[in-house]
């Protein structure tokens with residue numbers, strides 16, 4: 160459906176997109192994630208035709224879009240600030256793209272009613288957009304973007320300004336909706352939770368390049384680099400040397416999967432894989448802090464050697480701040496990363 164081949168965009172000599180290759184299949188939802196300034200919005204703008212590429216090609220349905228203006232690309236765009244027309248009512252907003260296409264009045268009315276049902280705002284045609292809540296405005300913006308039946312729907316931080324609870328609800332609804340409609344979606348977000356909940360595949364960007372592409376499960380389980388691991392919020396990363404015995408790290412020798420290549424690397428230990436063990440059986444640590452995270456308590460530990468460690472403990476089993484404990488590492492939760500970083504002194 161969508162293919163980017165070596166797409167490069169430069170601003171002032173700096174490549175904001177650097178030879179990006181990406182394929183999005185029909186009916187697929189792909190979420191682009193990355194820190195601020197990594198080029199996510201620029202990627203969407205290039206696909207929409209709002210930003211010319213300095214090199215490379217964008218193909219939609221196999222056709223090169225070079226020279227095709229935005230309104231002829233058949234893509235729908237929805238931005239964070241949803242930019243509804245304040246002087247028009249809900250129906251006036253949703254029908255915008257249909258009127259531009261010259262759709263007849265009866266058909267437009269039918270379609271608007273159908274879309275409002277779809278986004279959970281049945282009968283809201285005559286409401287003033289200024290009187291809607293943030294979440295309702297978001298739904299109207301979505302209905303407006305879907306109205307012309309774009310072959311590709313692009314969302315830029317679609318839920319950015321909404322509060323957490325509403326975002327979580329809307330993400331679920333969107334996923335259901337896109338599944339039912341069979342819409343192909345390319346979305347940009349900096350919120351990994353949102354991306355992981357919405358996407359069939361996620362793309363992690365760094366400085367205009369793709370750092371990793373995979374299903375949410377693949378990326379979560381096997382971050383491709385220290386950058387991706389840290390971006391996902393994993394802090395337990397240390398430099399390591401893999402030998403026959405395991406990974407030699409500042410935390411001691413950690414178990415690694417069989418067949419791991421020997422040599423320098425970095426290792427990540429997921430917080431759930433840090434086990435509290437009797438003091439004589441593991442790496443001695445002091446408990447520095449405890450943070451309640453719903454189902455679990457995350458404790459920060461200061462070991463006798465190496466950087467601090469995060470451990471996720473079951474509710475009743477978390478040690479107190481100041482307590483002396485020891486930890487061991489579960490092999491399944493140790494991930495070998497190809498990149499190393501100088502260990503801070």
Ligand SMILES: Nc1ncnc2c1ncn2[C@@H]1O[C@H](COP(=O)(O)OP(=O)(O)OP(=O)(O)O)[C@@H](O)[C@H]1O
Nearest residue numbers: 170171175193194195196197198199200201202349
């Ligand atoms: N028109 C422009 N002229 C010059 N520089 C630009 C222009 N548009 C974007 N940039 C720069 O390109 C880089 C990437 O911008 P982009 O908006 O694509 O990043 P982003 O990943 O979407 O960031 P954010 O999450 O903050 O929206 C930034 O450093 C930005 O300052």
